[in-house]
Amino acid sequence: MVNGDVKREETPMNSAQDMKNRNSLKGKIVLVDGENRKTIIDLMKQLLEKKCLDAILVPSQVPDTDSYTWLLVQEGSLLDLCDPLPPVMTVQGGKALSSLTKHGEMEANIGALMRPCEIEAVVELHKLKQIDLDHIILFSIDCPGTVPLSDYMRDPQKMAENFKESIKKWGESESLRPICQICDRFSLFPFAPSSPKSSLSQGGADLPASDIHIGLLGGNDEKIFLWPVTQRGKDLLKKLDLSVHDNLEVWESKVEEVREEKLKKRTAFHDEWSTKIKGVDNFAAIFDECINCHNCMEACPVCYCQQCYFDSQLLTLTPEAYLERAQKRGSLRFPLDTLLFHIGRMSHMALSCVSCGACEDACPMSIPVAQVFTAVGDQVQDYFKYVPGREKEESPPLQIFLEDEFGDVETPGDGLETSHGEAKENV
Amino acid sequence: MSDAIKINKGIEEAVQDLLKSLLEKDKIKGVFTLRKMDDLGAVAYSLFTNADELKNALPLYPFMPVNAGKVLSDFTLQGATQEPVAAVLRPCEIRAFIELVKRTQGDLENILLISSTCGGVYPLKILKGNDQKSRQAQYWESVKKEDIDPELRETCRMCEDFIPHNADMVIAAAGIEDMDTQCTIYLNTQKGKEFASDVPGSKTSEELEGGKIEELKTKRQEQKAKIFEQFEKEQMGLKSLVKMFAPCLGCHGCSHVCPICYCTLCEFDSKTCEYRPTSIESELKLKGGLKVPPGNIYFHLGRMSHMAVSCVSCGMCSDVCPVNIPVATVFSRVGAPLQEVFEYIPGRDLEEAVPSGTYKEQEFMESGK
Amino acid sequence: MNMNDTYMPTIIGFLCNWCSYTGADLAGTARMKIPASLRVVRVMCSGRIDPLFVLKGFLKGADGIMMMGCHPGDCHYQKGNYNARRRFVMLQNIFESLGLEKERIGLWWVSASEAPKYAQVTKEFAEKVKELGPNPLREEIFL
Known part of the structure; x- marks a missing residue:
């Protein structure tokens, strides 16, 4: 029932140079x-x-x-x-x-x-x-x-x-x-x-x-x-x-x-946001009200995993371990690891975040999730020189590597030559 | 008549004192209750182990960020706690926890359940804001007078199960006019009595359920009848069902916050529910069009068939719905006759088996022909 | 054109392997007339009939859905049909609460020897469903 003769021809009609x-x-x-x-x-x-x-x-x-x-x-x-x-x-x-x-x-x-x-x-x-x-x-x-x-x-x-x-x-x-x-x-x-x-x-x-x-x-x-x-x-x-x-x-x-x-x-x-999200206290304050429903993750197009790590039981502890953790600070928030969820999710998908805002729309507590993820996402995307969603053949940055890159993050401040000058400017 | 302790302090302070004394005297190792997260109204459940930290506790704060039945399940999923721990829960949260224990998702052992005659909670959508102080005042005023605050969660406005089942201690709240000066805590079980043996306050013996409680029950029942009647008028039938669930995003937030929906991987999040190319093509052939992603009504009806019989009507599902579908009302309305047919009240008794997991030989004889 | 002349309802039957399916087999060998619109799905036990099977069939536009198992007390697995009965009661109850057509689903006990009963109940149900007309869900796109 194939109609038409639409074929997969993946060369865009012009190269970037031609475009310019x-x-x-x-x-x-x-x-x-x-x-x-x-x-x-x-x-x-x-x-x-x-x-x-x-x-x-x-x-x-x-x-x-x-x-x-x-x-x-x-x-x-x-x-x-x-x-x-x-x-x-x-x-x-x-x-x-x-x-x-x-x-x-x-x-x-x-x-x-x-x-x-x-x-x-x-x-x-x-x-x-x-x-x-x-x-x-x-x-x-x-x-x-x-x-x-x-x-x-x-x-x-x-x-x-x-x-x-x-x-x-x-x-x-x-x-x-x-x-x-x-x-x-x-x-x-x-x-x-x-x-x-x-x-x-x-x-x-x-x-x-x-x-x-x-x-x-x-x-x-x-x-x-x-x-x-x-x-x-x-x-x-x-x-x-x-x-x-x-x-x-x-x-x-x-x-x-x-x-x-x-x-x-x-x-x-x-x-505005670079200061708003800086520091554990500021970041934590934004997610104060989070009720751990994971609606943001469900609505996110890039979070595609059938079973999310943060929905799994890998994070549960024994009651004694919970009590021990609570004793260190006097109290322990439940459900556990709300911040770990958000930062963890960020580490999984911020590079591919397209700033669509679906997460913010889905949040029942009106937490500015999309704005936080965009503020962070733009920075990491710039760092990896990656534009999500633009080029079909480009690999997501974490799926590839060059042997000689990001030298500056390995041994900061020891005066060694770095091989990633451009990225350094953006740190 | 049951044993009780009387503390000559306002209700919130009295409960804090009780928890503090339990912790200080080392009768419990920790206590679960709501904790203030900021000055704008945000709260979260916390496990307090330090008595001094309890100054940040808000045991009766009229919001439910998560159903605490789920929290206790998280806590005891890997086994019963060896050390005694108290938990201040609302009646529907205890019922949820009992349902979870029945499904081996938690353990009641060594947990001291403290609850209250519940005045209900507000929807989470109004959790934060500058009017928190006045809202608190408004809340307690209506609890004292047994008025039903129209701003409460819909499921709370029509809840008749506000007297806790299975609580070891019950804080009298609903209909107590002098709650600003004194607080009565009923000791329902032997466990409750033992824990309360040397807490502050004077021992008395009083009747928990009486005229005022009955009055409130009647009021709530009237509300329920009204809300259900409205539901039947507007939401019955296929067309209305399609309309009601039309805005559904399929985020499954309702099932994620539902204390009864405990499955780690839900059937409806699994691959079995995803459409294959062949089924899409056959749908297109049949109807000329297909809603994408498909299967919202299947999800809701299917979830209903899984858990409506155990629905404790806590109202979390409605609260998290990003598109304001009255999920909790639908599930309560469907759950009510279902629970009646099986003579089942979710969370009433740990020994009662979940209806879908048991049977009698002589029942529903007219159903199979 | 008269709708009733041409309309052939689609009926799905979930039959337990040990009784109802064998009964259906027997009906076939005895050349009894069975409604042509019945599509049979064999399951090992009526207890295997997940309410979701019925829901899915219903939502996909099946005009009628039959659940069939061994008579109470005769279940090959002792208690599967008792579970099936509870699930059926539950489904019916949910359908009623939501104002859906609960007449489109049914539960029957048919033993391995009851070929005539099989022929009869399928015929009766097919007629009843025909009277109800096509399942409106067949046309509904926004599900």
């Missing part, structure tokens, strides 16, 4: 008929009708409710429920896609329409062998952010209204999640010279993993920009009889403008 010397991107500008949502849905419908795809995974509204969920659609009419940009992130898209493809590929060609941070999670999960991307076509979309899930659940209508407003101002809204307000990866612009991340990026190929990107910025609800990132994306658009010769300059410059704003905010965020 390129002219403006080529794509297709589609005039909006009515509203963005409808135009995107029509596009998806065409993809199904013309058998370019067998099914497509989209965010959808559950009929007669204010709730959103992921829907794998084969029957085109179901796409009417789709909302490409729902006001909330329910299940992180990476997690959703992983639940579909974890056990090997389907024979069908499947598309998935997601926010950029979800695409990034998809790529991380692909690297961790939790998603099989062979028959998956990824569509990304410019994302203004989402409102916090708890706010939305409290008053869906009002928050949906606020969300609509925030699209107009593109992220400049207090109603959005704090983590979205500082997100500089809201679009799939191929490279961003001003981003500290990309300047550090080792491979240089700071290419997005999506096959087709849907640009909204600069379109003023009158047009949307389709940018085919990969050959597969190009082929797909060709099948829809969409020529890709339009200049996407308008979108590009608008993205760059917003990104600069966001980067400023992100820098300010780091200034």
Whole structure:
């Protein structure tokens, strides 16, 4: 039942070097008929009708409710429920896609329409062998952010209204999640010279993993920009009889403008949080209220382990051992090892943290988990020159090593030559 | 009539004194109770071993960060404690612990259970904030007057099991108007009496259950009837069920905090519940679409079939739900008739077998045809 | 087109190996008429029928689910069918509380020699389920 001739061709259409010397991107500008949502849905419908795809995974509204969920659609009419940009992130898209493809590929060609941070999670999960991307076509979309899930659940209508407003101002809204307000990866612009991340990026190929990107910025609800990132994306658009010769300059410059704003905010965020989380007392204070429900871990797309170490019984002791531990300080908190859980989880996944905010949304105690993990994650990612979710072929840093690296951490201060000058600057 | 001790101090101070004296006289090696974590309201259960540390204890603080039945299970999972340890729990937490002991997830030996006639707790969502002082005052005012504070957890507002089963000592709280000046602690068991032999306070003999307690019970029952009636009106039937669970993220937080759901690896977190490519394709063929990740209602109904009969209605599940599904109300509503059919009150008696683990030859004769 | 003429309910039967399945076998050898819409799953004992099997069948859109085991007292493993009975009571109770169609599930005792009973109860159940109409869950996407 394979439809279409979507093949896995993993060479991105340009190398990074070409990108730098390129002219403006080529794509297709589609005039909006009515509203963005409808135009995107029509596009998806065409993809199904013309058998370019067998099914497509989209965010959808559950009929007669204010709730959103992921829907794998084969029957085109179901796409009417789709909302490409729902006001909330329910299940992180990476997690959703992983639940579909974890056990090997389907024979069908499947598309998935997601926010950029979800695409990034998809790529991380692909690297961790939790998603099989062979028959998956990824569509990304410019994302203004989402409102916090708890706010939305409290008053869906009002928050949906606020969300609509925030699209107009593109992220400049207090109603959005704090983590979205500082997100500089809201679009799939191929490279961003001003981003500290990309300047550090080792491979240089700071290419997005999506096959087709849907640009909204600069379109003023009158047009949307389709940018085919990969050959597969190009082929797909060709099948829809969409020529890709339009200049996407308008979108590009608008993205760059917003990104600069966001980067400023992100820098300010780091200034603020680097002191907030420093020291055991400060760090512990943030997690004071943690009730050890592990919702953050369950919601995290990157935490994929079937059975988490911190849910296992490896950490239980005998009553006498507990008493002994308690006696050292006069009292012992239960459930045990709340901080160990958070720091431990951090050591497991911070390098792959895509700052999607799902953890913070899921926390019943409103602990700023995503902000803490981003504050730490950005630092370790910079240190390893790793950008999670950008490059499908890149290995996660802890799965590889060079014999000659990070000399500076081995024998600090003994005056020996270090071989990792660049990293040293960032310590 | 049962033995009791009377301490001429406010209820919170009196309980602290009791715990302090037990620790100081070395009758217990440690005590589990809530501990203040900061000045904004955060609390966590702690095992206190030092009497001086008890100044930070908040034994009757009206929040439940985790069901302490789970905490005691963690503590005794590897075996009974050799040294006596006390624990100040709410009645539903004791019931949860008894259910866990039945499932060999804990051990009651050497544990002194101290509980209270419980006024309920607030949802965790309002744990932190600047209004903690006034909320505390509001709480104790309503406990004294036996009013049902509408801000309490829903399961607390409708709880009729607020008189603890199996507690060795019971602190009188609900309906006690002079609790600011004196405190009565009932000694329900021989164990309780022995431990209380030389604690501060005067010995008396009083009746725990009486007019006031009955009144509160009636009030709570009325609440329960109301809440259930509302539930039946809105949530019955397939369509409503789908609607109610529509926002579910599948985070399984409800099962993680549930004291009865003790499995280290839950069936619904396991590979058996994951969809294979073939099943996805057949769903698509049949319905044209598939919700992803699939299986939320299966999870909730399945969990129900596993634990609703032992549900102690503590309300933790509703509290941790990031999308405000009234999980605890549903499970209580489903649990109630189930427990009635099997004549089972979870946590009432350690000797009572869990209904799904036992049978009688002559029962439900009309069920199999 | 009349729905009732074409509608064939899907019924899943969980049959214990020692009694009901043997009974079904006997019915087959005796060429008794069994509803064609019944899909039989053999389990070693009715006590093996996890309530989740029934739930899953129901949620996936099966129109009816039959649990069958040895008569009380006859269980090959002494007590499996007593456990099955409790689980069935529990499931029915949960269905009732949530307003789901509990008529779609049932428990029968069929011994190895009761081929006629097997033929009869399957026929009766199939007719009853047909009257109930298709399980609405078959169409429901948002589960």
